[in-house]
Amino acid sequence: MVDDWSQVIPHDVMRIYRAKRDEAHRSVTSKYTILGFISSGTYGRVYKAQSKDEEGKLHAIKKFKPDKDGDIATYTGISQSAIREIALNREISHKNIVALKEVILEDKSIYMVFEYAEHDFLQVIHHYSQTLRSHIPHDLLKSLIYQLLNGLLYLHDSHILHRDLKPANILITATGIVKIGDLGLARLTYQPLQPLFAGDKVVVTIWYRSPELLMGSKHYHKAVDCWAVGCVMAELASLRPIFKGEEAKLDSKKNVPFQKDQLLKVIDVLGKPDERSWPGMRNTPEYHNVKRLEDSPNRLDAWCKQPVNFLSKLFIFDPDKRMNAREALLHGWFQEDPKPTYNVFQQQLSSPAQLPPQRRITQDEAPSMMPAQATHAQHLPAQFTQQQHLQGQTHGSVTSFASMSAGHGGHSRKKARIG
């Protein structure tokens, strides 16, 4: 025996430690039943799961891609993005931010277990544009924006920039509470050791990227998220992206190119930024490029009829003058009737067809990503009935939910991230 041990020591001192840890470990599948696959994003795959404890709550489990060395998963170091998302989520708690229940590190993979959100803004937009073919009711729109700003204010007060606000990352629970998700690009700005741009050359998905970022500003702040809220709001109001530009890609040296097309789309609606209203634009790297672009009259009111005054304040070019989350929440629009509601779907509850469908789940296209027992598709219908029962769901459209067709690719919106 002694010989065994002394052989172990020189080679791998940590074996005893790991053996103890592995023994104490409770695996993902011992705690959760995987109900199906939701989406595959930049950093991993998201699954719908149900807790095996008495409460049987629903969760979304985000599994970060394990790094591969050839075909074998190896340890290569946890990505900066995962560290961020985990670290920030462990510190924050707010009803308008998706709650992280736990993180499980298992088998070279990281699993983040979130509270489950049945809907998201993108899905609401699709539901109104494709299925209902009507505008999003004013009260719903106002409640969505109000709760979004409420969550954003919490983040900003906590010195966190989200940096990737877009409809797909803003979720809504079955009970109609808005939940900001995906903190994969978020950052603490409190006493940074390095300027923000040094860490990430490109932030925010192009359609939602603010003019100061498009113009190459190195020092940006909370206002980038407020611009994105403006874009999201305009999209909810008109059911299509307001600034649908083409992203100019990084060149081979990873230089960030001039985002001409995106800026043209912005100017097309808002007109050109000018130095009198935004003196700081003179100091941005792309100043001369922007000067050369052609001006165009402001026609924002044609895009978004109702709260133009509110929206135009989120679209102020000068980031220092742009309406911030607190000012937005105090804006007169939220004092006017209809007032924002606690359940954003308050008015829609009486006519369930108005409610967006439940989130579609499919069988995993890459079953190897999930522990074996998780991928038995034949188990799913039974679980659905059970879960419907548990949840006391009143929603109408179960059909899309039960659809098992693989290949639901989610959306094709461009990613902010590189690498």
Next chain:
Amino acid sequence: MATDFWASSHNKRWIVDRATLKQARAEDLQYVHSPDHIDLLNIYFANLIGMLGKKLSLRQRVIATATVFFRRFYVKNLYCETDPFIVIAACCYVAAKAEESPVHIKNVVSESRLMFSQEGYGVKNFPSDNSKLAEMEFYLVSDLECDLVVFHPYRTLLTLCGRESACALDTEAGEVGVGIDSGPRYWGTGEGRLELEEGPLQTAWFIINDTYRSEICLLYPPHMIAIAAIYLTLVLNDKTREAIQAQGAPVPPPRRSSRTTSGSAHRKSAPAQQQDFVGFMAGLRVSLPTVAMIAQEILSLYTLWGRYSDTPPESGLGGNGAGEHSGGDDVVTPAFLTQLLLRMREARLADLAHPASGQPVAVNKRLERTQAAG
């Protein structure tokens, strides 16, 4: 969050009491002759983190975060059952990411190997394989319960002691990042601010650096540590010390260690105008007995640290001497401490193989399995 210490994971889960720390070291204590040796190991490992951090060009705050991770890890684990050297490397690697100034895993591995294998440290088998460090990172993050945001006393020091001097320190020590924003206080109700000259401010900064060599960062909230460092700075500095005594307040005996003189040496002439130091302390509305207690612990750390020497003395206590000495007041070297650790580990191993109960320890089975698998 960033300003709200009270709601943080640091406050909620990682301020531990003395009994917990005692419990955490109980088994390690069985394998050393003197409890001081454990405290000396604590100093040794913090020094290693500092040196590895410097090699990796990490800022002081990143080094501090790495050290806190290391301390937290050993609240849950034993020195005698783990390899602190790879834990040190993993702590630096994760801290760099957590503080948004990442370094490449390759560099961490090669710098660690280079440093630990030096004769003075005598660590022979640091793995050369990146995946070993990445694996350690994985277990480390798990043991840290994914709580990676750490608060440090530096912030309170700068909030309390004036921005002008803070900027001077910024350029001189290169510790503070751009866009410094001292922000609102998260503790106390006092509004007091203290004008500290560059010299004393730096002394306070160095004292804070030194606290990481003990377990003080696990026991007290960072702002209390900062206040204790300011308090010590005031009583160590002759001019301010006289001023305090003139105000009739008790002052601990000046036990200035050689370690702090590096800071004190920067001292210029003391502030011309007389400040109300006692009033400032009282105005902070924090527990002054706690501040005094932390100050006392810092002084004991300096006393113990006096026995630690990076360079082996002529008589050569280092090398193979570990375990042979009863551990009185001898000077110890890194090599001695490495040897001590190896002996602890060997003894532990023997105990695991031949437990006093006669029953093999449960972990053995599992170990055999992992051995068979790997």
